[in-house]
Amino acid sequence: MRNSWADSVENTATDNVGPSGGSGASASTRRSSYVPPHLRNKPMGAEPPAPSPGGPPSGNDRSGFNGPTSGSRWGGSRPDYGRQGYSGGGRSGGGWGGRGGGWGREREVNPFGNDADVDLEQSFDQENTGINFDAYEDIPVETSGENVPPPVNTFAEIDLGEAVNLNIRRCKYVKPTPVQRYAIPISLAGRDLMACAQTGSGKTAAFCFPIISGIMRGDFSQRPRGVRTVFPLALILSPTRELSMQIHEEAKKFSYQTGVRVVVAYGGAPINQQLRELERGVDILVATPGRLVDLLERAKVSLQMIRYLALDEADRMLDMGFEPQIRRIVEQMDMPRPGERQTMLFSATFPKEIQRLASDFLANYIFLAVGRVGSSTDLILQRVEYVHDGDKRSHLMDLLHAQMANGVHSKQALTLVFVETKKGADALEHWLCINGFPATAIHGDRTQQEREQALRTFKRGDTPILVATDVAARGLDIPHVSHVINFDLPNDIDDYVHRIGRTGRAGKSGLATAFFNEGNLSMAKPLADLMQEANQEVPEWLTRYASRSYGGGRNKRSGGGRFGGRDFRRDSSYSRSGGGGVSYYDGGNSSGGYGNYSGGYGPGVTSAWD
DNA sequence: AAAAAAG
Numbered sequence: 001m002r003n004s005w006a007d008s009v010e011n012t013a014t015d016n017v018g019p020s021g022g023s024g025a026s027a028s029t030r031r032s033s034y035v036p037p038h039l040r041n042k043p044m045g046a047e048p049p050a051p052s053p054g055g056p057p058s059g060n061d062r063s064g065f066n067g068p069t070s071g072s073r074w075g076g077s078r079p080d081y082g083r084q085g086y087s088g089g090g091r092s093g094g095g096w097g098g099r100g101g102g103w104g105r106e107r108e109v110n111p112f113g114n115d116a117d118v119d120l121e122q123s124f125d126q127e128n129t130g131i132n133f134d135a136y137e138d139i140p141v142e143t144s145g146e147n148v149p150p151p152v153n154t155f156a157e158i159d160l161g162e163a164v165n166l167n168i169r170r171c172k173y174v175k176p177t178p179v180q181r182y183a184i185p186i187s188l189a190g191r192d193l194m195a196c197a198q199t200g201s202g203k204t205a206a207f208c209f210p211i212i213s214g215i216m217r218g219d220f221s222q223r224p225r226g227v228r229t230v231f232p233l234a235l236i237l238s239p240t241r242e243l244s245m246q247i248h249e250e251a252k253k254f255s256y257q258t259g260v261r262v263v264v265a266y267g268g269a270p271i272n273q274q275l276r277e278l279e280r281g282v283d284i285l286v287a288t289p290g291r292l293v294d295l296l297e298r299a300k301v302s303l304q305m306i307r308y309l310a311l312d313e314a315d316r317m318l319d320m321g322f323e324p325q326i327r328r329i330v331e332q333m334d335m336p337r338p339g340e341r342q343t344m345l346f347s348a349t350f351p352k353e354i355q356r357l358a359s360d361f362l363a364n365y366i367f368l369a370v371g372r373v374g375s376s377t378d379l380i381l382q383r384v385e386y387v388h389d390g391d392k393r394s395h396l397m398d399l400l401h402a403q404m405a406n407g408v409h410s411k412q413a414l415t416l417v418f419v420e421t422k423k424g425a426d427a428l429e430h431w432l433c434i435n436g437f438p439a440t441a442i443h444g445d446r447t448q449q450e451r452e453q454a455l456r457t458f459k460r461g462d463t464p465i466l467v468a469t470d471v472a473a474r475g476l477d478i479p480h481v482s483h484v485i486n487f488d489l490p491n492d493i494d495d496y497v498h499r500i501g502r503t504g505r506a507g508k509s510g511l512a513t514a515f516f517n518e519g520n521l522s523m524a525k526p527l528a529d530l531m532q533e534a535n536q537e538v539p540e541w542l543t544r545y546a547s548r549s550y551g552g553g554r555n556k557r558s559g560g561g562r563f564g565g566r567d568f569r570r571d572s573s574y575s576r577s578g579g580g581g582v583s584y585y586d587g588g589n590s591s592g593g594y595g596n597y598s599g600g601y602g603p604g605v606t607s608a609w610d
Numbered sequence: 611a612a613a614a615a616a617g
Contacts, residue, residue, distance in 0.1 A: 267615060268617095288614095321615085420612065444612095470614080
């Protein structure tokens with residue numbers, strides 16, 4: 001039972017240096033002698049202030065946190081390579097961030113240790129990736145495009161700079177995930193990227209590492225120093241507020257003590273605080289589209305210095321009707337054109353709308369498809385049960401009781417319950433609460449504060465049951481979700497895949513239970529197919545429903561199979577699918593390794609319009 | 611049809 005949380009605590013306690021990152025070489029060698037390029041020839045400053053004055057040292061401190069490398073960052077002469085806005089222009093400067101002391105510039109909060117359980121817990125979770133990581137080996141990957149840079153097998157092979165390497169170690173990342181193995185070299189080579197992959201595959205790190213490292217290496221001394229306008233160098237767009245928050249949190253870890261500043265902006269939260277954060281300087285801006293448009297209209301943000309653009313969950317953003325706003329941001333503001341910036345487009349699926357977006361936003365891109373993490377591994381045990389609507393609550397209660405009996409209702413065993421509607425979420429939460437189950441809810445009608453609160457208490461295990469609408473379906477990385485219950489099945493198999501993907505994360509196993517009834521007929525076939533594909537036991541009654549093939553379950557996955565999509569540029573039959581076979585791509589491509597997995601594309605997926 | 615996102 002090495003998998004338990006307690007075990008991992010123990011392991012981490014004894015193994016305090018952490019894994020050597022597979023670098024093979026001496027982790028014991030002090031990296032103090034190395035000075036990152038952008039810090040060279042700078043006078044070494046004073047020692048950094050103690051990371052947690054008075055507090056116990058965090059686990060991360062042991063891995064060289066206090067090393068001299070970090071010292072230079074905090075000395076009087078901060079390397080200022082054209083970064084604007086740090087002084088705050090004396091606006092509200094002094095009074096702000098009062099805890100900072102020193103010279104009005106607040107200390108960078110250590111995103112790793114300090115904040116006891118929550119963060120440590122995540123770290124342990126990450127460490128566990130080392131255990132089941134082999135599960136990732138089976139995930140099929142394909143690339144196509146001109147001169148695809150070869151993938152790497154270890155982080156050691158990638159030169160991200162010492163500061164980022166340290167953070168990788170602090171995150172306890174041992175080995176790059178498939179999407180990282182391919183995407184990072186592609187991105188470091190300066191190429192645009194269209195990637196079909198889901199969060200949980202390590203996407204965030206895949207686009208953050210090259211961005212951070214690129215910003216550290218780059219010379220941006222030409223960056224304007226606006227008084228009220230800021231000029232970020234990188235923009236990361238994501239569909240939901242919580243996802244933006246999460247990307248922000250991760251990016252802060254990756255860029256800790258690199259001098260790269262990450263700021264997040266999303267709606268529902270007071271804009272003034274976000275503005276203050278922006279005015280203190282921003283290199284990487286993480287945002288939801290609506291709030292960003294607002295900031296652009298107010299001329300608080302200019303995109304003219306953008307060198308890196310990443311769009312996360314692009315298909316989701318289009319589903320949510322963000323295309324006009326995204327096009328406005330990318331094409332109609334002062335953003336540099338494709339080719340003058342580096343663009344990474346991430347999407348779970350690759351339907352025509354995304355293909356259009358790709359051809360409009362990207363220049364000579366490389367296509368990368370990573371098999372679906374949720375179904376192509378055996379990490380998630382999927383179950384379907386036939387439950388009438390009226391029986392759902394009592395059935396749910398049975399499941400939860402069983403879990404409680406097993407004593408698994410704690411931090412290491414959270415249960416996420418998906419429902420169809422916001423009203424339904426409220427009702428179910430209330431019902432669970434009055435029946436003595438510690439539940440909370442997240443959906444779009446709750447205030448942002450309530451949403452964040454719900455997520456926090458859930459993550460902490462204070463309310464180990466979270467009732468959610470699809471706002472929480474994609475991308476959210478919550479450690480220790482051991483059970484996803486589809487109380488109401490979605491109408492789209494991709495949504496199902498995303499939902500169950502909230503468990504079985506980071507190489508851990510998980511359980512997904514779905515309640516199926518006559519109202520979900522359109523899902524019978526896609527669900528049965530998907531489960532079959534994932535080597536799950538398909539109940540006989542579901543197979544019967546599936547064989548009757550109800551037309552729906554709109555299958556957006558062009559191509560089906562284990563990938564979210566395929567590079568349509570290489571698809572000779574592309575013209576068949578309407579759209580007129582845009583031929584801006586000269587077939588003269590090399591390598592690519594395409595076709596290795598052609599077997600993975602099942603025989604024509606039955607589609608609604610056949 | 612519902613959900614999400616700008617207020």
